[in-house]
Amino acid sequence: MTRQTLPLDQQLCFALYSANHVMGRLYRPLLAKLGLTYPQYLVMLALWEKDNQPVGALGQALALETNTLTPLLKRMEGAGFLTRTRNPEDERSVSICLSEKGRALEVDAVDVGLCVSAAAGDDPGAIDLLREEIKALTERLKSAS
Amino acid sequence: MTRQTLPLDQQLCFALYSANHVMGRLYRPLLAKLGLTYPQYLVMLALWEKDNQPVGALGQALALETNTLTPLLKRMEGAGFLTRTRNPEDERSVSICLSEKGRALEVDAVDVGLCVSAAAGDDPGAIDLLREEIKALTERLKSAS
DNA sequence: TGCGATTATATCGTGTGCGATATAAATATG
DNA sequence: CATATTTATATCGCACACGATATAATCGCA
Numbered sequence: 001m002t003r004q005t006l007p008l009d010q011q012l013c014f015a016l017y018s019a020n021h022v023m024g025r026l027y028r029p030l031l032a033k034l035g036l037t038y039p040q041y042l043v044m045l046a047l048w049e050k051d052n053q054p055v056g057a058l059g060q061a062l063a064l065e066t067n068t069l070t071p072l073l074k075r076m077e078g079a080g081f082l083t084r085t086r087n088p089e090d091e092r093s094v095s096i097c098l099s100e101k102g103r104a105l106e107v108d109a110v111d112v113g114l115c116v117s118a119a120a121g122d123d124p125g126a127i128d129l130l131r132e133e134i135k136a137l138t139e140r141l142k143s144a145s
Numbered sequence: 146m147t148r149q150t151l152p153l154d155q156q157l158c159f160a161l162y163s164a165n166h167v168m169g170r171l172y173r174p175l176l177a178k179l180g181l182t183y184p185q186y187l188v189m190l191a192l193w194e195k196d197n198q199p200v201g202a203l204g205q206a207l208a209l210e211t212n213t214l215t216p217l218l219k220r221m222e223g224a225g226f227l228t229r230t231r232n233p234e235d236e237r238s239v240s241i242c243l244s245e246k247g248r249a250l251e252v253d254a255v256d257v258g259l260c261v262s263a264a265a266g267d268d269p270g271a272i273d274l275l276r277e278e279i280k281a282l283t284e285r286l287k288s289a290s
Numbered sequence: 291t292g293c294g295a296t297t298a299t300a301t302c303g304t305g306t307g308c309g310a311t312a313t314a315a316a317t318a319t320g
Numbered sequence: 321c322a323t324a325t326t327t328a329t330a331t332c333g334c335a336c337a338c339g340a341t342a343t344a345a346t347c348g349c350a
Contacts, residue, residue, distance in 0.1 A: 004193070004251065004255065005190055005193050005194075005254050005255055006190075006258060008187070008190050008191055008194060008206060008207075009280075011190065011258075011276075012168075012261075012265055012272055012275070012276045012279075013168050013172065013183075014187060014190070015276045015279040015280050015283070016161065016164050016165045016168055017165055017168075017187065018208055018280075019161050019279050019280075019282055019283045019286070020161045020162060020164075020165040021208055021337090022208075022283050022286045022287050022290070023157075023158050023161055023286060024337090024338095025290055025338095026286050026289060026290040027158065028338085028339095037305065037306080039305085039306060039307090040305095040306095042159060042162065045150055045151075045152070045153050045156065045159070046153055048149070048150050049150075049152045049153060054328080054329095055328075055329065055330095056327090056328060056329080061153060063163055063166055063167075064306095064307075065307080065308065065309090066328075066329050066330065067307080067308065067309080067310090067329095067330075067331075067332090068306065068307050068308070069329090070329065070330055070331085071305085071306085071330090071331095072305080072307095075305080090316070090327095090328085091314080091328095092314070092315045092316070092327065092328040093315095093329085094328080094329065094330095106149065106150055109150050110149065110150055113150055113151060113156075116157075116158065117157075118289070119286050119289030120282060120285060121282070127157055130157070130278055130282065131155070131156075131157045131160045133275055133278070134157075134161060134164050134275075134279070135154075135160050135164075137164055137265060137266070138160070138163050138164045140264065140265060140266055141164070141167045141168060141171050141264050142167050144171060144263070145170055145171040145264070166307090169307090170308095173308085173309095182335065182336080183336090184335085184336060185335095199298080199299095200298075200299065201297090201298060201299080209336095209337075209338095210337080210338065210339090211298075211300065212299095212300075212301075212302090212337075212338065212339080212340090213336065213337050213338070214299090215299065215300055215301085216300090216301095216335085216336085217335080217336070220335080235297095235298080235345075235346075236298095236344080236345055236346085237297065237298040237299065237344070237346070238297095238298060238345095239298080239299065239300095
């Protein structure tokens with residue numbers, strides 16, 4: 001019987017934790033030039049992919065609760081990247097739409113993506129494969145919790 | 146020229162972000178029984194691996210700054226898991242040592258690790274491989290930033 | 291020896307994240 | 321058609337995480 005925990009460098013959870021941190025640190029200075037934080041950038045990616053989504057749909061796409069999204073979206077509205085408007089057909093729902101400034105930002109964001117891809121590795125096929133393996137892991141973990 | 150960003154499901158950064166989130170959600174209820182948060186659990190793993198480390202060494206092991214660690218360690222000291230003592234030979238340095246309660250907790254933490262391993266997949270070899278690929282990615286990202 | 295530079299931690303302000311709870315609008319049900 | 325339930329957001333409190341700055345101890349060098 002092992003009654004000892006594994007060291008950090010053998011922990012899958014710590015590998016993910018560290019990778020996510022380093023990714024954040026790589027993105028931070030690049031996104032700062034655009035006036036975005038990393039979670040805000042994820043929101044923008046979701047909106048560039050599909051504009052005009054209610055808060056709940058964004059939360060589903062990003063796996064975030066409204067208690068995180070509401071203040072985040074308010075800050076982004078304040079910065080002029082998007083608008084928050086009550087849906088006239090259902091006053092409970094708030095529609096999130098890109099502003100002109102928010103739409104225009106996508107051009108600059110492409111360069112950020114390229115920069116990170118270059119840092120991730122010189123073999124795009126390997127990166128694609130790794131990403132899909134990580135997504136498969138995520139699904140296994142999700143179904144277990 | 147593509148002047149469009151990739152959708153979320155093709156973003157490596159979002160795959161890591163999501164995997165890390167789901168991992169955190171899987172750990173949360175398990176660690177709550179031990180009275181630990183996820184970052185606190187990482188500190189405990191580091192201390193079970195090597196007790197009596199200065200704050201800076203823990204920060205290096207976990208890739209965290211003192212501005213994160215100091216309050217976190219104070220909370221853990223308050224909860225009785227560890228002690229913070231100034232090093233008599235260098236009064237600038239604070240030594241972090243496991244308490245008896247902290248040391249004893251490792252036995253219970255083993256079960257948490259087993260539970261998460263089971264959720265991650267039924268092929269330990271594949272998980273080991275994935276972990277090493279993620280660590281290699283982390284190194285590439287780190288050297289780029 | 292004295293004092294500027296370096297080192298180890300701590301503090302402050304802002305921005306996520308999340309559990310718990312609140313609020314208001316829409317829907318279901320008797 | 322009135323009210324209980326459900327649904328969509330919002331608010332609150334606490335715990336990370338980090339950039340910037342502060343503080344105190346130690347070191348280095350004239």
